[in-house]
Amino acid sequence: MRVAAIDCGTNSIRLLIADIDGDNFREIVREMEIVRLGQGVDAKRAFHPDAIERTLAATRKFAEIIASKGVEKIRFCATSATRDASNRALFIDGVREILGVEPQVIPGTEEAALSYMGATKELTHATPPYVVVDIGGGSTEFVLGAESVTSAKSVNIGCVRISERHFKKSPPGAIAVAKAVVDIDDAISDAAKSVQITEAKTLIAVAGTATTVAAAALGLDRYDRHAIHLSRIPAHKVHEIAQRFSLMSREEIAALPYMHEGRVDVIAAGALVLSRVMLATGATEFIASESDILDGIAWRLTEPEPEPEPEPEPEPEVTIEED
DSSP states (O other): OEEEEEEEOSSEEEEEEEEEETTEEEEEEEEEEEOOTTTTHHHHSSOOHHHHHHHHHHHHHHHHHHHHTTOSEEEEEEOHHHHHOTTHHHHHHHHHHHHSSOOEEOOHHHHHHHHHHHHHTTOOSOOSSEEEEEEOSSOEEEEEESSSEEEEEEESOOHHHHHHHHOOSSSOOHHHHHHHHHHHHHHHHHHHTTSOGGGOSEEEEESHHHHHHHHHHHTOSSOOHHHHTTEEEEHHHHHHHHHHHHTSOHHHHHTSTTOOGGGTTTHHHHHHHHHHHHHHHTOSEEEEESOOHHHHHHHHHTSOOOOOOOOOOOOOOOOOOOO
């Protein structure tokens, strides 16, 4: 079956077209656009009109690709920023008109489960239980499991949200970093009440923050997803990179050969989140996975549709005779 999965987050919108037959997965197209849909959402709880237009423009581009590839099923999932925006109907109506499918604003628990499926479906040579950490633009998901998910929690820390709250300039300065650390650690502590993050034998980190930190740790001269995928990055490297990014100007970060232009002003916050996660879990390394929620959405599209609930039997009419 040829499927198209779209993951619309706070910072980016991504498309995956894949052929899936049983456990066989063949990638056809993988595209990403940095649209910053969550611009200002943390403060104003509403989408900026420019952010909606940027995201719909990317959706139109994706629709053209999908139409040319003979796709059988499409699913569009929107996550943290869309959950928080009071005017999300404007965005959802636009997507529906472009793609002809109903966009789904998924809860953090489903976001976590899909990230876990994407990260672990084809994982080998790693010891369970796993904790999968998905650092997005608006939220971070923590998912613990082995054969399947045992617990999950989504908290409102992400590279865009932390940047907008605390990193008003570049470099942000020691006071801003210290305030961000308090915010991040509080959220991780909240997640740890639901997810036993210290019980995992393997920490897997997915999404752009983690893979960019991996690129930095590997010293790549360009972004190479094949070199990054399933690389093992030591904790001390993560802490060094987070500190380095926090001391760099925007121009210095932009000049890094592996840095996507859309991550330049949020990677310092994202790396700090990852660093604090590693301290909280006690992990000595993380596995960087290029397979994430997008792959999970694609895999889920091949599962049988749930049987509809049977219609309840109508209550028998009762005739009340009057005297």
